[in-house]
Amino acid sequence: MNQLDWGRVLEAIGAGIGYTVGLTVIAFLGGMILGFPVALMRVSRIRALRWIGTAYVEICRGVPVVAWMLLIFYGLADLIGTDPLIAATVALTVVATAYIAENYRAALLHVPLGQWEAAVSLGLTRRQLFWRVIAPQGVTIALAPSATYAIGLLKESAFAAVIGVSDIAFQARTLTQSGQPGLATFAVAGAVYLLLSLPIAAAARTIDRRMRTRSAM
Amino acid sequence: MAPTEGDQPLVRIDGLRKSYGEHTVLDGITLDVNAGDVVALIGPSGAGKSTLLRCVNYLEIPDEGVIELEGVPTAAAPSAPTKSELLAVRRKTGMVFQGFHLFPHLSVLRNITLAQELVLGRSSEDAEQRALQLLDRVGLREKASARPTQCSGGQQQRIAIARALALDPVVMLFDEPTSALDPEVSVEVLRVMRELADLGTTMVVVTHEMGFARRVADRVAMLAGGSLVEQGDPATMFSxxxxxxxxxxxxxxxDR
Incomplete structure (x- = not known):
């Protein structure tokens, strides 16, 4: 059995961290931005929009992330080129958008009825009621579950290795292929994922605590 | 409050009916409220008091009947009010809920200025000035920049009263304003309501506070089973x- 070459393993995996973190951050921010309009479609009074929103969410959540990556990498090469990083980013963002849209939707529906009644009683129009009272609270309520979801996103980003993005998982696999011991190498990679997830978990808890005082929930 | 012409009631409710499926909640209610009067709606739970109050600003849509404010029907067809009729009647009525329902994402001051700007089109300076004046009146000026969640229940309800008053409604509607509060906190809310009454504010109050009804109300209306059983001045009715x-x-x- 080979001895683990710590220097080599840490250097390679360290080089992968940037890809893993970058992918996760971009997909998360993209999902936070694009998820809101999808959620609006999901709660729209217009049936066609509701249908489109539901179709998007169900399709994007129902197909595994790795399948999206392969589909986009091989299928859309003509459109977005053959850069695996771009394909992986698009795929992860597509899926994150669907999950975060559902967080927004649930949050919007969770704003208590009393908030609607108070706003309506003050004479606000439907549009004012939604944008001034419901939406700000909905976004706030959705922050905590979305931050928790970011941990899942960090781990799902490992599928990018399948199409050749040189992230942590890719570096670990390459190391084992060049003779590093598998168990130890992947344990180190796993530990790095864990370390990266801890600050996200801490942030999610802080947001959850703060936001409870800022919504009527 | 603007004086109404002659003997015309400020709020006139005539033949109001409302049912949920088989269950009749309001079975033909007729009630007048004169300008400057405080009317207390009392009765057992399920009597229809809250539904009646909520029909006045169309939070509940009645099936039949007429609701007039200042002598003018608030909707051509009360069972199907139009958007503009709804906005008009809500501009003229101020509602205070049992659960306060302040906007938790806004400061106390912003809670009171928001609708002034959006609904009445007041400048932010005017709205702020009015809000501070009302916070003074309910004794909470120091809470202007606080969040509602940093205020006690009694404080939140006083802020909710200020928020409703800020739109200068012709009538204030109170839906069990102290039922969610401890008795010692209720007192501060009831004191504010009494001061409003003394200033001549027209008020309709659904309440279980018989002490308040006796001391402050000009008239008590007793509802049971969706009907107005009787009404009169509190001293006479209670004795x-x-x-x-x-x-x-x-x-x-x-408990006698």
């Missing part, structure tokens, strides 16, 4: 109720 249901209800709440 000499005309109907068996009223007597039984009063005996129960006064």
């Amino acid at each position: 000499d109720p005309q109907h068996e249901v009223t007597a039984r209800f009063l005996n129960a709440v006064f």
Whole structure:
């Protein structure tokens, strides 16, 4: 059995961290931005929009992330080129958008009825009621579950290795292929994922605590 | 409050009916509220008091009947009010809820200025000035920049009263404003309501606070089973109720 070459393993995996973190951050921010309009479609009074929103969410959540990556990498090469990083980013963002849209939707529906009644009683129009009272609270309520979801996103980003993005998982696999011991190498990679997830978990808890005082929930 | 012409009531409710499926909640209610009067709606739970109050600003849509404000029907067809009719009636009525329902994402001051700007089109300076003046009146000026969640229940309800008053409504509607509060906190809310009454504010109050009804209300209306059983000045009704249901209800709440 080979001895683990710590220097080599840490250097390679360290080089992968940037890809893993970058992918996760971009997909998360993209999902936070694009998820809101999808959620609006999901709660729209217009049936066609509701249908489109539901179709998007169900399709994007129902197909595994790795399948999206392969589909986009091989299928859309003509459109977005053959850069695996771009394909992986698009795929992860597509899926994150669907999950975060559902967080927004649930949050919007969770704003208590009393908030609607108070706003309506003050004479606000439907549009004012939604944008001034419901939406700000909905976004706030959705922050905590979305931050928790970011941990899942960090781990799902490992599928990018399948199409050749040189992230942590890719570096670990390459190391084992060049003779590093598998168990130890992947344990180190796993530990790095864990370390990266801890600050996200801490942030999610802080947001959850703060936001409870800022919504009527 | 703007004086109304002659003897015309400020709020006139005539033949109001409302049912949820088979269940009749309001069975033809007729009630007038004169300008400057405080009317207390009392009765057992399920009597239809809150529904009646919520029909006045169309939070509940009545099936039949007429609701007039200042002599003008608030909707051509009360069972199907138009958007502009709804906005108009809500501009003229101020609603205070049992659960306060302040906007938790806004400061106390912003809670009171928001609708002034959006609904009445006041400048932010004017709205702020009015809000501070009202916060003074309810004794909470120091809470202007606080969040509602940093205020006690009694404070939140006083802020909710200021928020409703800020739109200068012709009538204030209170839906069990102290039922979610401890008795010692209720006192501060009831004091504010009493001061409003003394200033001549027209008020309709659904309440279980018989002490408040007795001391502050000009008239008490007793509802039971969706009907207006009787109404009159509080002293007379409390000492000499005309109907068996009223007597039984009063005996129960006064524990006599």
